[in-house]
Structures are given as structure tokens and as C-alpha cells.
Amino acid sequence: DTGVSQDPRHKITKRGQNVTFRCDPISEHNRLYWYRQTLGQGPEFLTYFQNEAQLEKSRLLSDRFSAERPKGSFSTLEIQRTEQGDSAMYLCASSLEPGAGEQYFGPGTRLTVT
Amino acid sequence: AQSVTQPDIHITVSEGASLELRCNYSYGATPYLFWYVQSPGQGLQLLLKYFSGDTLVQGIKGFEAEFKRSQSSFNLRKPSVHWSDAAEYFCALGVWGNEKLTFGTGTRLTIIP
Numbered sequence: 634d635t636g637v638s639q640d641p642r643h644k645i646t647k648r649g650q651n652v653t654f655r656c657d658p659i660s661e662h663n664r665l666y667w668y669r670q671t672l673g674q675g676p677e678f679l680t681y682f683q684n685e686a687q688l689e690k691s692r693l694l695s696d697r698f699s700a701e702r703p704k705g706s707f708s709t710l711e712i713q714r715t716e717q718g719d720s721a722m723y724l725c726a727s728s729l730e731p732g733a734g735e736q737y738f739g740p741g742t743r744l745t746v747t
Numbered sequence: 748a749q750s751v752t753q754p755d756i757h758i759t760v761s762e763g764a765s766l767e768l769r770c771n772y773s774y775g776a777t778p779y780l781f782w783y784v785q786s787p788g789q790g791l792q793l794l795l796k797y798f799s800g801d802t803l804v805q806g807i808k809g810f811e812a813e814f815k816r817s818q819s820s821f822n823l824r825k826p827s828v829h830w831s832d833a834a835e836y837f838c839a840l841g842v843w844g845n846e847k848l849t850f851g852t853g854t855r856l857t858i859i860p
Contacts, residue, residue, distance in 0.1 A: 639790075666846070666847070666848075673853075674852055674853070675751075675837050675853050676850050678849070681847065683846075688846070689846060691847075734779075735793060736793075738783075738791040738792070739790050740789055740790040
């Protein structure tokens with residue numbers, strides 16, 4: 634069990650550019666989650682996959698955000714036309730248990746939009 | 748909608764002293780409750796969880812938490828803190844049938860020698 638991994642760990646981009654983050658969950662976990670954490674706040678739920686199906690999206694996930702999980706393995710989160718307000722830590726988590734069971738978090742990708 | 752409140756933004760404790768971090772929740776039924784710890788620049792590590800049953804739960808690193816339904820609380824305790832406990836602590840709530848976790852705003856713990 635190598636844990637949840639995320640890449641890159643840090644990303645600096647200019648406003649208006651597109652960015653893509655990758656998350657590799659624990660191998661046998663069929664549930665995958667994305668959260669966003671801004672400075673001084675707790676993580677906020679963005680979206681959730683069960684296998685390859687995206688089953689829930691938060692209202693925080695504007696139309697500039699898209700997430701995929703092809704083949705139910707790794708997931709990508711893309712932000713188009715980044716804005717300074719997108720600067721945050723993007724956390725990925727995975728779980729084997731249904732219904733808000735124990736979620737295992739990755740180290741996060743810190744995005745800075747200049 | 749459910750919510751989690753962590754009233755203390757920052758707590759400073761002397762090494763070796765006892766610790767209690769407060770967590771209050773709002774939800775109409777019994778939720779699932781979690782405490783996570785986050786070191787600087789790192790992801791979250793689960794300390795302990797409450798699903799049902801015994802209201803006093805034991806976790807890793809010597810932490811424990813007590814679920815009190817009457818007070819809608821799930822406070823985290825440790826009898827003697829170590830310098831390595833300095834971190835940000837988050838209380839989180841889950842609801843059966845809903846996959847997301849709702850987090851509090853966190854409590855930053857500073858340990859002084």
C-alpha cells in the first residue's frame with residue numbers, strides 16, 4: 634500500500650492558463666474524492682467518483698473545472714482559464730467504504746495563480 | 748445542511764501538558780465523526796473515527812475523543828503532548844448515504860518547551 638499520490642506537488646501558473654492535476658488512489662479503492670483547501674480553512678468537497686462514474690459535484694465546481702477518472706483508476710482535475718481565486722491546495726482522497734467511510738488523503742497539489 | 752465548528756483557531760500548550768481540542772457539529776441525526784491531523788504542506792492523516800457504539804474512541808498517537816450526543820460535541824484529547832504533535836487539527840463529519848466529508852476550519856496547535 635503506497636498511499637494516495639498526487640502530481641505535481643506545487644504548480645505556479647499565470648492567470649488565464651489551464652492546469653491539470655493528477656491523483657493516483659490506493660489501488661483497490663473504488664471511491665475517489667477531490668477537495669479544495671484555502672488558507673486558514675478546512676477542506677471543502679468538490680467532487681466524487683465511484684469507479685469511473687462521477688456521481689456528485691459541489692456547487693464550488695464551476696464550469697471551468699472538470700474532473701475525470703478514466704477506467705476507474707487515476708483521476709485528473711483540470712482548471713481552465715485560471716483565476717487568482719483558484720489559488721489553493723487541491724487534495725485527493727480515496728476510500729473503499731461506502732457512505733462517508735474512512736477517506737485516505739494524498740499530500741495535495743498547491744496551486745498558485747499569479 | 749450539516750456543519751462543523753471548531754471554536755479555537757489557535758491553541759498553545761506546554762510539552763507534557765494535557766490537551767483538549769473542541770469540536771461541535773450540527774446535524775439532525777447521529778453523524779460519523781472524524782479527527783484528522785495535517786502537518787505543514789502535507790495532506791491529512793486520520794487520527795480516529797466514530798461511527799457508532801462506544802462513545803469514547805481511541806486513535807493513533809495516543810489521542811482519544813468522546814462523542815457526546817447531548818452536547819453535539821466530539822472533543823479530541825491527549826493526556827501528554829509531545830513537540831511532534833504541533834500541527835493543524837481538523838474535525839470532520841460524514842453522513843450515511845452522502846459521500847462527502849464536511850470539515851471544520853481547524854485548530855492550529857503550538858507546543859512550547
